[in-house]
Amino acid sequence: MAPNIRHRLDLLRALLTGEGLEALLEPLAPPELLAAHRFVREKTVEFGIRIRGKKWAQDELEAELRALGEAHAAATCPAQERQCHLDLCLEGQPQCMRKAAMAQILAMAAACKAYLQSPEPPG
Amino acid sequence: MQRTKDEGGNQRAAEIIVLGPGGAGSRAFLQAICPDLQPGYGDLLLGALSVSRQLVLYCYSVGYRQEFAWDLVGGKMLGYIACFDWFNQESFRQCRDRVDEISSGFSAPFVVAADLGEQPLPVPACVVKPDIPLMPSARFLFFQSHKPASVRRVLITLLDLLLETME
Numbered sequence: 700m701a702p703n704i705r706h707r708l709d710l711l712r713a714l715l716t717g718e719g720l721e722a723l724l725e726p727l728a729p730p731e732l733l734a735a736h737r738f739v740r741e742k743t744v745e746f747g748i749r750i751r752g753k754k755w756a757q758d759e760l761e762a763e764l765r766a767l768g769e770a771h772a773a774a775t776c777p778a779q780e781r782q783c784h785l786d787l788c789l790e791g792q793p794q795c796m797r798k799a800a801m802a803q804i805l806a807m808a809a810a811c812k813a814y815l816q817s818p819e820p821p822g
Numbered sequence: 823m824q825r826t827k828d829e830g831g832n833q834r835a836a837e838i839i840v841l842g843p844g845g846a847g848s849r850a851f852l853q854a855i856c857p858d859l860q861p862g863y864g865d866l867l868l869g870a871l872s873v874s875r876q877l878v879l880y881c882y883s884v885g886y887r888q889e890f891a892w893d894l895v896g897g898k899m900l901g902y903i904a905c906f907d908w909f910n911q912e913s914f915r916q917c918r919d920r921v922d923e924i925s926s927g928f929s930a931p932f933v934v935a936a937d938l939g940e941q942p943l944p945v946p947a948c949v950v951k952p953d954i955p956l957m958p959s960a961r962f963l964f965f966q967s968h969k970p971a972s973v974r975r976v977l978i979t980l981l982d983l984l985l986e987t988m989e
Contacts, residue, residue, distance in 0.1 A: 704921055704925050704932070705918055705919070705921070708921065708956065708962070711954065711956065711962060715945055745954070746949055750946055814949075815945050815946065815949065
């Protein structure tokens with residue numbers, strides 16, 4: 700499911716202004732939240748590349764998302780997986796998936812904010 | 823606005839809709855694109871840009887709240903441009919809701935353009951230039967409504983998008 704243009708505009712504006720995304724994400728149904736996750740990920744990668752060019756390390760973002768997924772899975776996964784699989788959990792564990800997706804979206808929004816506020820990597 | 827035919831044969835017309843808050847802002851936007859402007863019903867403005875003797879681009883400026891015969895003309899539009907004031911939350915909401923409504927009914931490409939007025943870009947230019955893809959048939963960009971070249975850039979973005987969606 701792709702987020703509709705309404706959600707995309709809300710998310711993009713929030714990413715560009717650095718406003719919190721929580722209020723936008725709360726009302727979304729699990730499939731919409733998953734679609735929002737994909738859109739925010741796409742924009743985070745796009746902003747990272749556009750702002751920092753070759754200096755942008757996608758590995759760092761992926762590692763942060765992986766760490767969040769592992770911590771969430773370790774704490775709450777009913778299937779005792781070691782890593783969150785958002786797509787796979789949409790049907791079976793939508794509420795658990797919601798929490799994991801929210802945490803990852805907020806982490807990506809924070810990364811976007813950091814890119815926008817500090818176009819050059821520190822050091 | 824009457825469509826004309828040159829003596830050489832049929833004239834082809836392309837039509838786009840410029841959605842905006844209406845009033846002076848919409849007039850300024852259309853004036854930057856179309857030298858020939860005529861008022862229509864309510865906030866509606868009609869503009870024509872002759873690309874050549876055989877091709878004319880017709881632009882309709884429609885206010886967010888303007889009643890419009892979407893069911894009759896919406897489907898034949900070449901594309902849509904939706905403008906809002908970046909610093910006005912209510913303007914954004916109205917634009918977003920209208921874009922959501924229209925894009926669910928028609929498949930033509932959309933350009934959503936955020937007017938900065940006299941203000942500078944709120945983010946590094948490299949992030950938003952030339953534009954930000956929203957979806958395969960929609961783009962987002964910033965512009966300054968008082969600068970004709972900036973307004974024309976919005977139109978060019980829509981034309982670029984049309985070419986991309988044709989590929």
